[in-house]
Amino acid sequence: MSKEIQRTKLEIAKSPEGLEGPGFFATKLEDVIGLARANSLWPLPFATSCCGIEFMATMASHYDLARFGMERLSFSPRQADLLMVMGTIAKKMGPTLRQVYEQMAEPRWVLSMGACASSGGIFDTYSVLQGIDRIIPVDVYIPGCPPRPEQVIEGILKIQELAKNESLRRRNAPEYKRLMNSYGME
Amino acid sequence: MNEELLNKVNQKLHEHFHGSVEKAELLYDYPVFTVNKEKIHNILKFLKEDEELNFHFLTDLTGMQTEDEKHLGAIYHLHNMQKNYRIRVKTFFPMSNPEIPTATDLWSAANWMERETYDFYGIKYIGHPNLKRILNVDEMDIFPMRKEYPLEDQTREDKSDKLFGR
Amino acid sequence: MSKKANKNTVSSADTTPVADTMEKEYSTLNLGPTHPATHGIFQNVLKMDGEIIHDAVSTIGYIHRAFEKLAERRPYAQITTLTDRMNYCSSPINNMGWHMTVEKLIKAEMPKRAEYMRVIIMELSRISDHIICNTIIGQDTGATTGFLYLFQWREKIYDIFEDICGARLTTNIGRIGGFDRDFPAKTWDKIRAFVKEYPKALTEFSNLLERNKIFMDRTIKCGPISAERALAYSFAGPNLRAAGVDYDVRVMNPYSSYQDFDFVVPVGTAGDTYDRFMVRQEEMWQSLRIIEQALKNMPDGATHANIPDFFLPPKEEVYNNMEALIYHFKIVMGEMDVPKGEVYHCVEGGNGELGFYLISDGGRTPFRLHFRRPCFIYYQAYPEMIKGGMLSDAILTMSSMNVIAGELDA
Numbered sequence: 001m002s003k004e005i006q007r008t009k010l011e012i013a014k015s016p017e018g019l020e021g022p023g024f025f026a027t028k029l030e031d032v033i034g035l036a037r038a039n040s041l042w043p044l045p046f047a048t049s050c051c052g053i054e055f056m057a058t059m060a061s062h063y064d065l066a067r068f069g070m071e072r073l074s075f076s077p078r079q080a081d082l083l084m085v086m087g088t089i090a091k092k093m094g095p096t097l098r099q100v101y102e103q104m105a106e107p108r109w110v111l112s113m114g115a116c117a118s119s120g121g122i123f124d125t126y127s128v129l130q131g132i133d134r135i136i137p138v139d140v141y142i143p144g145c146p147p148r149p150e151q152v153i154e155g156i157l158k159i160q161e162l163a164k165n166e167s168l169r170r171r172n173a174p175e176y177k178r179l180m181n182s183y184g185m186e
Numbered sequence: 187m188n189e190e191l192l193n194k195v196n197q198k199l200h201e202h203f204h205g206s207v208e209k210a211e212l213l214y215d216y217p218v219f220t221v222n223k224e225k226i227h228n229i230l231k232f233l234k235e236d237e238e239l240n241f242h243f244l245t246d247l248t249g250m251q252t253e254d255e256k257h258l259g260a261i262y263h264l265h266n267m268q269k270n271y272r273i274r275v276k277t278f279f280p281m282s283n284p285e286i287p288t289a290t291d292l293w294s295a296a297n298w299m300e301r302e303t304y305d306f307y308g309i310k311y312i313g314h315p316n317l318k319r320i321l322n323v324d325e326m327d328i329f330p331m332r333k334e335y336p337l338e339d340q341t342r343e344d345k346s347d348k349l350f351g352r
Numbered sequence: 353m354s355k356k357a358n359k360n361t362v363s364s365a366d367t368t369p370v371a372d373t374m375e376k377e378y379s380t381l382n383l384g385p386t387h388p389a390t391h392g393i394f395q396n397v398l399k400m401d402g403e404i405i406h407d408a409v410s411t412i413g414y415i416h417r418a419f420e421k422l423a424e425r426r427p428y429a430q431i432t433t434l435t436d437r438m439n440y441c442s443s444p445i446n447n448m449g450w451h452m453t454v455e456k457l458i459k460a461e462m463p464k465r466a467e468y469m470r471v472i473i474m475e476l477s478r479i480s481d482h483i484i485c486n487t488i489i490g491q492d493t494g495a496t497t498g499f500l501y502l503f504q505w506r507e508k509i510y511d512i513f514e515d516i517c518g519a520r521l522t523t524n525i526g527r528i529g530g531f532d533r534d535f536p537a538k539t540w541d542k543i544r545a546f547v548k549e550y551p552k553a554l555t556e557f558s559n560l561l562e563r564n565k566i567f568m569d570r571t572i573k574c575g576p577i578s579a580e581r582a583l584a585y586s587f588a589g590p591n592l593r594a595a596g597v598d599y600d601v602r603v604m605n606p607y608s609s610y611q612d613f614d615f616v617v618p619v620g621t622a623g624d625t626y627d628r629f630m631v632r633q634e635e636m637w638q639s640l641r642i643i644e645q646a647l648k649n650m651p652d653g654a655t656h657a658n659i660p661d662f663f664l665p666p667k668e669e670v671y672n673n674m675e676a677l678i679y680h681f682k683i684v685m686g687e688m689d690v691p692k693g694e695v696y697h698c699v700e701g702g703n704g705e706l707g708f709y710l711i712s713d714g715g716r717t718p719f720r721l722h723f724r725r726p727c728f729i730y731y732q733a734y735p736e737m738i739k740g741g742m743l744s745d746a747i748l749t750m751s752s753m754n755v756i757a758g759e760l761d762a
Contacts, residue, residue: 053441214456
């Protein structure tokens, strides 16, 4: 990087590694796309129970989730990037969750918030699905019952890291296809 | 006050349905009547429509299984708001023939409460407009609240019973 | 749409609109389990004639977690964590209701101070529940401002709960027999500050919505129910009071010293969404009044009942005293001796009469525990309430009924 150019003191987003010159900045396409994706994720809040109320508190002004780029909540899976499953998923709800996940377009990430979504939580019963990773692949798990808003934000930051560092070829790679096949998809 | 209520209701029930009341007692300030299954619908109708008793509000309707695991019970909690009367009416019947007339024609609230009791215990309410499962999946063929069925999902493989002290 | 007009010729003298002569065809709309406007997961299949709803079929059970069967497995003190998760917007009320049920069973004498502290906690959680309901009604009509402004105040209530029990939402607050210790001094200050400052925020919210013409036009006559039908459907709580029946468990069967407090029970007339909204608004004011009275008249004394069989002894005694050690061991392992019997106790939850029917066979876990859940019982009336109205009114009716999925399915 050239040292003669006067850099501005204001840094909105950390720029990726690249070659800088007068009027141009050369970097990898992956890094730029990762940066754009990470800071503008459109979440789908799949709120079922108590964790949904904590999510509402995270979206409200005290713990504002919108400052991380999640201003626009999408309730339609076709327009969402991040599926946030918050709350207990019963066996009756399983097929619906699966359908919602299948309707999302690549690249998509799944965040499992709360103990019930991660592993069934305190409800070790006949009617509760013991963790959503039995039916859909999950990227980040947030434990807690319910997790504090700070923990939710940390989970979201981890998703942002995943989105930022993801290779452009990942979704077409054979490992990913194998993962999808293990869930019976594609 | 609850002693008076117990005696009043007991007396009226004996007048109109002699022989149907098996037990009448005061449990923790609640008058509780255990009645015979044959006349349960008429008894409930009488309790609702009698001018003095007027139990117009069905607080709760639920079911249970007795300790010997051979009988099921239907339990009704009734309430008269103007005079603040609260009673409980119970009736038991064998598990081999769990049929009982519905209370939906008396109180519309009984609709879903009876469906829930059917879902949990298998008590069939004769005359119910839509008796099918409400909380569990429709394909379930057991009645999960009965003591013979386990709480946990038997197909799970990751929660070892040894670690959980079972 | 293939329809034939009954009349083959339409003359200029014929003033019947063409639509009346066509056969009606209904469309089916699935307001599915995942929908942004349904607060909680339940499904409604609507039969619609254009925009007007002709009929509806509700399906619930998408979050059935088998509370009643779980309760048969847990010792009495551990069931409190289950009751938290029923009406999770106001969990302390559920917890207190359960503790009072067990205290009724074991015939425990509660000291006045513990009862007053319970009243403060219950009224704070009632305010918290009504904030959610009313701001969501506002949001469903398009007014998101109320939601954002008032949720700040819910954070303050969460602060208070966190000081007392360590958790924000699913509180597990108190013990069977009262509270384990008195509230810290800074919590008393926070409660007093809340009571002093919340009226300003509530007035701001009221000015925004209560006499707002758009809001009134939207919510008046939306999803009405008459008092007779409400009683037949065993409604309770703000929904019943909006229909005109003044039934409040705190007044009719007072528990936890509610008879010492002076408050008004607001009652509506038409049973529509506007009345439900206004009843909840007024209840928040009355809850503030109750908390003020409790703070002013707070008696001194013990914060828990004298029931060594159920109440953990202080840690200093556990380390020094043999009896206390034995009690501690028995309570933590769940080997508490409960008398055999059955009891029904109800409290005024955020949605109405929340009842606990407990049958005990003398063992360490209940023999049968049934929750009388108000949401489950009054949600049956939903198809009747929305019939004849429009789809947007159906959404608003659902949010004004404050249906909480955890309580619906248990």
